[in-house]
Structures are given as structure tokens and as C-alpha cells.
Amino acid sequence: MFSRMVNGIERPLDLLNASKGKEVLVQLKGDKQFVGTLVAFDIHINIVLDNAKEMENGVVKKNIGFSFVRGDTIIFISPASTSLK
Numbered sequence: 301m302f303s304r305m306v307n308g309i310e311r312p313l314d315l316l317n318a319s320k321g322k323e324v325l326v327q328l329k330g331d332k333q334f335v336g337t338l339v340a341f342d343i344h345i346n347i348v349l350d351n352a353k354e355m356e357n358g359v360v361k362k363n364i365g366f367s368f369v370r371g372d373t374i375i376f377i378s379p380a381s382t383s384l385k
Contacts, residue, residue: 316341316377323380324349328373335380336367345371 309315319338326334326347333356336349352364 313343316345319377319379325355325378325380326369327375328369329375334364334367334369336364342371345374345377347371347374347377
């Protein structure tokens, strides 16, 4: 069996590591969305975001700032679109 590497990403945590220092979109349970700069993460996908903002329909609802997000509340993490700033 062989693994296929795409854009230097071979394992799921490789993608998160490549996203450190970049803006990400985080979808949470309960239809909450946050955008912020990914600072750190661990094996449980607990994450730390800087300049975090709660989003609603692509618009900033609330500025949160420096935040810790517990991994078991996260549905997905994706690179943020520049239109969400």
C-alpha cells in the first residue's frame, strides 16, 4: 500500500500544520462559525485562534480575539476565503 501526497499533505494533521499562521474557517456544532488565525493545535484538534471572529452568513457577528476552541466541538476546519475578512 502507498500513500498519495497532495501539496505536501500526507496525513490530516499535516494540513493543520501547514495552516498555522494562516486564517482558517472553523465550523462548530450548533451552526457556529469562527474565522481566525490558527496559532496552535494538539492531537485532539483543540485549537488556538488569534483575532477570532464569530461569523454569520459570511458577515462578522462578533469579534472574539485570542481564543481556545475545544476539538470535540469542531465539525471542520478549512482555509478561510479572503471574502470573509
